[in-house]
Amino acid sequence: MICWINPFTGLAGDMLLGALIDAGAPLDRIRAAVSATGLTGWDLTAERVTDHGLAATRVHVEVTDPYTERRAAEVIEMASRAAPGPVATLAVAALTAIAEVEGRLHDADPATVHLHELGGHDALVDIVGSAAALHALGVTDVISSPLPLGRGEVNSAHGVLPCPAPATLALLTGAAVRGCGLPGETVTPTGAALLRAVRARYGPPPPMTLGATGYGAGSRRLPDRPNLVSVTLGDPAPATANEEVVVLETNLDDVTGELLGHLITRLLDAGALDAWTTAAVMKKGRPAQVLHLLTTAHHEGRLRDMVLAETGALGIRRISATRTALPRAFETVDVDGHTIRVKHGPYAAKPEHDDLVAAAAALGLPLRAVAARALRLSRGGATVTSQEEHRAQ
Helix, strand or coil: CEEEEECCCCECHHHHHHHHHHCCCCHHHHHHHHHCCCCCCEEEEEEEEEECCEEEEEEEEEECCCCCCCEHHHHHHHHCCCCCHHHHHHHHHHHHHHHHHHHHHHCCCCCCCECHHHHCHHHHHHHHHHHHHHHHCCCCEEEECCEEEEECEEEECCEEEECCCHHHHHHCCCCCEEEEEEECCCECHHHHHHHHHCCCEECCCCCEEEEEEEEEECCCCCCCCCCEEEEEEEEECCCCCCEEEEEEEEEECCCCHHHHHHHHHHHHHCCCCEEEEEEEECHHHCEEEEEEEEECHHHHHHHHHHHHHHHCCCCCEEEEEEECCCCCEEEEEEECCEEEEEEECCCCEEECHHHHHHHHHHHCCCHHHHHHHHHHHCCCCCCCCHHHHHHHC
């Protein structure tokens, strides 16, 4: 599932959470994820509001425990208890990013830095709650429009700071931003950290089949516009644009399997879109292999010369073709301390084989068991159950 964020007047953790709830994320699952952290003295509610004629959802965190300052390590440890596992992984990534930035800004150990306002109930509920909402909605790919940055000053535990706040700017490294005329803080550290944790991309909405749209309201009232962020959900749409490619082929009856394996690896490393062989029988009954290479016209000459030099072939065929490539997205999951990349397409998700091999060898588990566990942890793999993982073992 794709989630496209339109931060019309900015982005804060509570605004994103409200928009995701408005788009259909169940409040009971969000509360359950936060409760699993062990946080006490809080309640999360959502209400419908209207801002400049547009209906939206605004969340409220009611706090009976006034404790608002915690060390980063304590907050991260609490987030690690969130359930299910992918929610904890995302929340820990966001909070770790905040801790590392605060550590650099204050020249302190990230584990011991005090998170002041960010160590309170609101920040933990917003971050864990947003992670739970994204997981509940099955979101695997997040795209955001450029973020509007306000101007002026912002009050903090360290006094008056320039706006955007230094922590926000550090967390937005690599993000697409734009200036706006709004005074004050329009993007908060929690909003910026969540975008970093989900590895958000920036730009217009990608090709997709539109689903629900939700609107999350901020607490500030603006005189001339609604203070809202919207999220739009959708399924990836098959690509409509075709790509012109070239297929190069040559028949080989005098090269070894080792040489072919080496050559295919070289071709892929050199930019080939794909490379493979098929078995063939040539004249006089000689067994052979047909080497196939898929590339673009830009790389054709260099890859053709590589094939001829490595194999000693006396000729090569060229076939023009058209391919349609479906959209894909990537995420990483942690399987017992080993990073597994997972590729998501419109219809399926698949862990990267090399990562599975390395993890299976280190853990002493069957490769199929590690693959099942990676899919279960993946945000797009919610349909893989623990029973399926057990059968794979």
